[in-house]
Amino acid sequence: MSADEFKQQGNAAFLAKDYVKAIDLFTKAIEVSETPNHVLYSNRSACYASNKKFEEALKDAEECVKISPSWSKGYNRVGAAQFGLSQLDEAEKSYKRALELDSSNKAAKDGLEHVQSAKAGPQMPDLGLSQMFNDPNLIQNLKNNPKTADMMKDPQLVAKLEGYRNNPQSISQDLFTDKRLMTIMAALLGIDLNMGDPSAGSEAQESAKPKEPESNPEPRKEPKQEPKQEPEAMEVDEEPNSRVAAEAEKAEGNKLYKARQFEEAIEHYNKAWELHKDITYLNNRSAAEFEKGDYDTAIKTLNDAVEQGRELRADYKTIAKSFARIGNAYYKLKDLRKAIEHYNRSLTEHRTAEVLNKLRSTEKELKKAESEAYVNPEKAEEARLQGKEFFTKGDWPNAVKAYTEMVKRAPQDARGFSNRAAALAKLMSFPEAIEDCNKAVSIDPNFVRAYIRKATAQIAVKEFAAAIETLNIAREKDAQVNKGANVREIDQLHAKASSQRFQPASDNETPEQTYERAMRDPEVASIMKDPVMQSILSQAQQDPAALQEHIKNPEVFNKIQVLIQAGIIRTR
Incomplete structure (x- = not known):
């Protein structure tokens, strides 16, 4: 149990x-x-x-x-x-x-x-009681005394007498409430309570009876008894019973909550709180208010729970739960900033994966909501024209700033990213320019100008193989969309990338140095590891004419061209 x-x-x-x-x-x-x-x-x-x-x-x-x-x-x-x-x-x-x-x-x-x-009050004189009740033969002597023998058959009386060993004075508490003690005291002190003149007979006995009081007598003073100390009623009648009753109310509230009877559940949670101050009951009440859709009331209840919890020194996990539920209520009210604030406060009290995930999700949602709220096509166009003006004047930093505003105002307009890439390239920020071009073509896959700007930045950072690949895509898109309007610019960049791709460090480079430099290029290394190309190159060494037959395959031709450009295959 x-x-x-x-x-x-x-x-x-x-x-x-x-x-x-x-x-x-x-x-x-x-x-x-x-x-x-x-x-x-x-x-x-x-x-x-x-x-x-x-x-x-x-x-x-x-x-x-x-x-x-x-x-x-x-x-x-x-x-x-x-x-x-x-x-x-x-x-x-x-x-x-x-x-x-x-x-x-x-x-x-x-x-x-x-x-x-x-x-x-007066204390009963000792009268040798300490020595009397400490006598180890006390109980046996009383058992042997005909006047007290039968009394000693009561174990409670024996226990009481043994208790007087430690506190003989306490006999005064019981002496006048237990007549047997008078007989025992008389036996111990050697007093015969039945003493009297045998010849007196009934008259003597009658004289032993108390006489009727005379008129206006002086009241007889009873011996003052030492107050008898009984333990007060157990605290279980107050604190634990109230807690038990409160838990019963909470359990009833939980049943009603599960049955979606929220008003009735709230009544029981209120009773639980009145019976015993535990903020769990307030948290539960807020849950019912939340399910009712009464989010403002739930927030008020939970703020009370936090305040009361601080005073009651409630467990930090319980207070963390209150803050998290405040965050949930604000989330329902679409106040994402307040929700984030209270999720953070909950995590400060006690960190849990559940609340952390809610925080991250709400932060992303807020960022998205703010971005969407900022969207304005008219303002975006104003920013684009302003950026163009700065770009024409050579004011690249302000051009970047203006195009950034355009991106925020119109995040689905690929021109904003492409234009900003051009300004970033002027500031030698080529990695950022490449990233913007990627965003532009992800929005508009047929945006040829973005491919061209991306290839230009890739050449600047000596990513020649990547630039050539980008230009091949640009050539294909240009033919489909613009009927080859940009083919000349694309070819010029292609030639530049190709020529610089395998440019030797010096005119006196040995074949071994050429091979080592070429193999640092990922595409060359991949071609040289291709089993098919290895077989073709092996045949070409023995029979150069056989190479002419292989280059009729376009894929093989392109690979041979790369090896020629890299200096792996020498034509003279």
Whole structure:
């Protein structure tokens, strides 16, 4: 069973005054509890005190206040146990400490009054009681005495007498409530309660009866008894029972939530919160409000949960959940900035993959939404003309700035990226220019000017093979779209890329150096590793005429041309 189940059974046993059973059940609850629970020690202390085992009661009470030093009711337990042990000064301090923590603690007020009354009242003289009750033969002597023998058959009375060994003064609490103790005290002191003049007969007996009081007599003063200290009702009647009731309300709320009866669920979550202050109940209530579509109310509830959680020192994971749910509510309200703010606050409290993914997704969505909100074709055209003006004047930085504005205002217009690439190339920012050209042709695959600008930038960074490939695409697109209008410019760039691709480091380069330099080109290295080309080259070495037959294949021809340009195959 769980600690809570043992605790509930212990409560029932305590109320039934079966203290031994209650002690056993609270002990089991303590053993299975995941974390030290001050209420369990408090309740077991009450059981020990009710069973007159004040030393054990004090030990548990001290453990209770050690676990929860700010819980005033724990000091009630300490005071009760100390009072039972006649440690009146210590008991007074404990009750005062309880009142320092909670001035409305009625049990502490009552306990303090009992202690102070006991300290002020007359104490029963010892009369040799300490020596009498410490006699190891005490119980046996009483069993042997005909007047007390039958009494010693009651184990509870025997236990009570043994308890007087530690605290003989405490007999004054029971002397006037248990007539057997008068007989036992008389037997121990050697007094015969039936003494009298045998000849007196019934008259003597009659004279032993109390006489009727005379008119206006002086009231007889009864011996003042030391206040009897009984442990106050267990805190389970307040704190744990309220928690159990709150959990029951929450469970009912959860059932209604699953049935989508949100208004009814909210009522139960409110009752749970009223019974016990746990912000989980507020979080649950906000979930029902969220499902109702009442996002503003859910946000208010969750802000209250965070504020109350700080005061109650709630677990940081629970507070993180509150922040995350605030973020969810703002997301539903389309306030993405607020959603992002609260997702970040949730991650500050406790980092989880779920909230992190929500944050990243919302950030992307916000960026996209802001970009879309910024789109304006008219403003884009204004930026394009402004960029053209700066470009014509040679003001490349401002041209880049203007074309960047155009890109933001019209992200689906390929001209903005292509024009910015041209300005970036003027600023020698070739990698960025290539990237812009790639964006331009991804928007418009037939944009020949973007291919040409890309090839120009690739030649500038000595990516000759890539430039040639880009120019081949440009030539094909130009023929399809522009009827070859740009073929001359494309051919010039192709020749430039080809000539510079395998340009030797010096005029005195040896064949070995040429081969080593050529093999650094990825395309050349790939051709030389091709088994088919290896076979063709091997045949050509033995029979040069055989090469003429192979170059009739266009693919082989292009590869042979690359090897010739690289200097691998020498034509003279």
